[in-house]
Amino acid sequence: MRSPATPLIVLALLLSGCSALPHEDDEARGAAVVPLETGLTAYFDQGRLWRITRTAYVRLVNDGDHAITVLRAVVSSDRFDTVVWTGEEEFQNEVDLDFEVPPGRCGEGSDADVVLTYRVDDGPVVVSRTIATDRYGAIGLFLDRDCAQEVLGGAADLTLGDGEVIGEGLDSVYVLPVTFTPTGARDDVVFRGFEDTPLFRQADGSAAERTDTRVPLVGEPVTVELRIEPARCDEHALAEDKVGTLFGVRVEAPELADLPGGAFFYLPIGAERRAAMHGFFGPHCGF
Template identity: 45%
Template sequence: MKRPADLLCAAVLVAGLAACGDEPEREPLPSGIVMHVDQTRLERKTRNVFVRVENNTKSPLTITGFVLSSPRFDRVTWQGDESMEPGQQADLEFTMPPGRCGDGVDASVRLTYRTGDSDERESVGRADDPFKAIGLLLDRDCARKTLAEAADLEVGTPQVEGTGPTSVLRVPITLTPTGKRDDVRFGGFESTPLFRQAGDSPVDVDEPISSEQPTRIVMSVVPARCDPHALAEDKVGRLFGMRVLAPGLPDNSWFYLPLDGDQQKAFYAYFRATCGV
């Protein structure tokens, strides 16, 4: 008498699909292999992220590939050859695909690896988001996508108003309606470590985005501090959060205002001229 498993394999073969024996064995991850998804602060204006693998076992570990899955982005495949001794860790870098709206990250990793002199094997494990950096990146994608459904965003040329320490840098922004939805609203801008929003800049607002004509907004900023170290050590000083309000979005949804190279240079030039550094 055939076993149920044999009957199942026969049915699969009749259907023209791969034989049961072709499915790779998925062992549980050995105790001590821990995985995280993360992004460093220096990479916040990019989509460069990584899976960090910690080898807390007593054997050398070699990673040759992984498949990263999440409901919030398309599947990511990585191949390489990364070895680590017991107690070491490795960051396996990749470019994050565009994110979808949702909650958390809920990342699963199918890891291909060897421990010590073992044959290559595959295991599936979870990867947490310890500092919520990946969740925030995906939330920014969601906010940007939501705004794009309602309006096309155009950032104009920054202009300096006034002279000396009392001058203000103003950035014109135009939101041209797409006609696809009329329930998205503008929530204001956020400051950065290098620049703060000026008194007349919209910060905590709730303004409808017109579905019939362009909405024009001006972001106005001044230096948050005036010392050479602030400029020399700056990494995120031009990453201005732009808040988006819409049904289904968390209350504090935002994304980075997109600035091209010339626009970014204008901020630094203004800082130097105003602060005299």
């Protein structure tokens, strides 16, 4: 993973004083700019349970002997607009600074530049700059999904219709029409189908990725169907579900060819359709 700032840039910012620090408030403006406290490390991550949201966090891990109180964190990257976290969190071991990630852009790297305003024990407020490392790659995947969605959005408008259940019991399927209306802005983007999830699989007639669906996003609007049925009738799987309605939308385009794991984003079904899918599961399985 590429760090968004080189050591020379970091050093220049530290030597140049507070004027180099973005989004300063009055407290930070009067604080000393110092190297990051020894033993303090920053990571950038999104937990699996939050994948349905845009919430991510900078995790600060303190391996030193002193308590840290963080007051402000400015998180920036070439791949999304700057985010500012404010609060007052004292910690000895670790703390998560949660925030909503703005829409991501295509690009390389997933680590973030972080400017921290904090104090050590009861000492003065200081400011340091560091890199929050995407150690598990979750943020990279997050931003790559945004990239895929941005690329598709440049080629076509995506519209979801009203879902409905067709059939009864084990013969039933949940059907959701999805319409792509080409914008005419480009002719090299292709919809490659919907992915299965841990909770649902694509039923017959679905525009599934595994059936080699290929819809060039040019010309007249085209409507395809997401047709799903439970992957297995397991009450515990339904009760514990967190990511079972995150249907990947596969996208093919020249700039997406080298994305790790392929290019896709999650179909934006919203809370109402998500609840309807969960509600379909039990009657289909007979419980």
